[in-house]
Amino acid sequence: MKTLDEFVALFAEQLDETDPSTVTAQTKFRDLDEWSSLLALTLISMIDEEFDVALKGDDVKNSETIEDVYNIVVSKK
Amino acid sequence: MAFFEFKDVELVGMAAGVPSFIANNLHPLPDDDISSDYAPEDFVKNTGVLERRITYTQTTSDLCYHAAERLLADLGWKKEEVDALIFVSQTRDFATPATSGILQDRLGLSKGTYCIDLTLGCSGWVYGLNTVTSLLSTGCMKKALLMAGDSKAVRPMKISPLFGHAGTVTALEYKPGAKGFQFHCGTDGSGYDAIIIPDGGARNLITPRSFEYEECEGGEKTRMQSRMKGMDVFSFGITTAPKSVKKLAEHYGFDYQSYDYLVLHQANMAMNSMIAKKLKLPNEKVPSCMHNFGNTSSASIPLTIVTELKGKATNARTNFLCCGFGVGLSWATVAFTTENLFISDLVEVDEEGVCL
Numbered sequence: 001m002k003t004l005d006e007f008v009a010l011f012a013e014q015l016d017e018t019d020p021s022t023v024t025a026q027t028k029f030r031d032l033d034e035w036s037s038l039l040a041l042t043l044i045s046m047i048d049e050e051f052d053v054a055l056k057g058d059d060v061k062n063s064e065t066i067e068d069v070y071n072i073v074v075s076k077k
Numbered sequence: 078m079a080f081f082e083f084k085d086v087e088l089v090g091m092a093a094g095v096p097s098f099i100a101n102n103l104h105p106l107p108d109d110d111i112s113s114d115y116a117p118e119d120f121v122k123n124t125g126v127l128e129r130r131i132t133y134t135q136t137t138s139d140l141c142y143h144a145a146e147r148l149l150a151d152l153g154w155k156k157e158e159v160d161a162l163i164f165v166s167q168t169r170d171f172a173t174p175a176t177s178g179i180l181q182d183r184l185g186l187s188k189g190t191y192c193i194d195l196t197l198g199c200s201g202w203v204y205g206l207n208t209v210t211s212l213l214s215t216g217c218m219k220k221a222l223l224m225a226g227d228s229k230a231v232r233p234m235k236i237s238p239l240f241g242h243a244g245t246v247t248a249l250e251y252k253p254g255a256k257g258f259q260f261h262c263g264t265d266g267s268g269y270d271a272i273i274i275p276d277g278g279a280r281n282l283i284t285p286r287s288f289e290y291e292e293c294e295g296g297e298k299t300r301m302q303s304r305m306k307g308m309d310v311f312s313f314g315i316t317t318a319p320k321s322v323k324k325l326a327e328h329y330g331f332d333y334q335s336y337d338y339l340v341l342h343q344a345n346m347a348m349n350s351m352i353a354k355k356l357k358l359p360n361e362k363v364p365s366c367m368h369n370f371g372n373t374s375s376a377s378i379p380l381t382i383v384t385e386l387k388g389k390a391t392n393a394r395t396n397f398l399c400c401g402f403g404v405g406l407s408w409a410t411v412a413f414t415t416e417n418l419f420i421s422d423l424v425e426v427d428e429e430g431v432c433l
Contacts, residue, residue: 036115037307038123038347044312045351054316057294057308 001077002050007070010050014042025067047073080328081207083214084257088206088413090248092148092421093376093383094140095241096132096228097433102238103127110235112296120238125346129241129371133230134428137166138176140244141224142183143432147421148222148246149184156184160218161191163209165201165225165375167404169194180224191218198272199342199403201225201375203260203411206247210258213251223247226376234302237295239345241371245379258413261325263317268406271309276300310403314348318402319355321410325398331412333398334358338386342401343367343377352400375401387420 012020164177177192226244364385402408
């Protein structure tokens, strides 16, 4: 299982317009300027590929920070 | 584990009927439900849907009727030879009766024709194929038509830029010695509301409130319009479809990568690219028609074969894998071989119901 730091780095890779160095475990990803429903799908793809976990829409909607998403992924492993 | 094999049946012909009107997502019309979430260019890039065929007058059965007339003539089948007609759709002509009977009469098929409707969407063509091949494989019936699709928009309700209208016809024949069809089927009804039209069935009858707009994922919609939990459906598709293909290959002991084509339900480009990537299949083995026709529900697999593989799959023995997945949640994969597949020219129908 990847660490939280590795998850944050993978998350940052999915972003086009946000400086990766500003992305942390506490980043409120839905407040990012570039956050959109399409970016949510990219995130779901990444989590499926890297963790073999099928995330639901509510998992994304009920998460505030990147760490919240990581914790859901861990709980579903 | 739902695995099935039906031998002694061959898929011999296909045709598709589409509305002649072309909607373009780069130039949305007032009727198009374009989200303000992103620019039209981004929508086209991410979904892969540039154009869609749309009609306000032609039902699924109208489009299937014209496609069936063309295919029967092209194949030289006599009307009285058709033993079964299976109609797969979520947009039947009337709440009751079944639409397959209406098509039996309109096409002039015999009163001995076995007619049923199946209410399925994205997975529907593969399920319909399962039903038809199971009926034909005993040899009691010799020829059958499988019709699949969804159609017709109703003003003033707006239409999603992802979906297009189409009605397809697939002709199958009892043929002793034919290799037949292998299926894997699955259902997860816990996701019944991932894609749903809330009102209009017996659970929630139509009331004046059914036509009021309410906020839901993907914008404002009435309770008579299809609404989708996009992220749930995406997650379901990219995980379930590749697994279904792999399970089928494993169960029947074949190498799925050696097949000529994997024809996927045309959900959207992001989803289908991901599925192809997970199965490590090159683009040329995974044909797509969503750029020009959008997501056409149960018509999408046969429409892709009709529009993309005419001249390719029709000239030689061809090994097909087809996988439908979506509303239900329901999914199914089929493997089959065609020997001499006939594909009719695309049938285009105008708003007056005239074939162009």
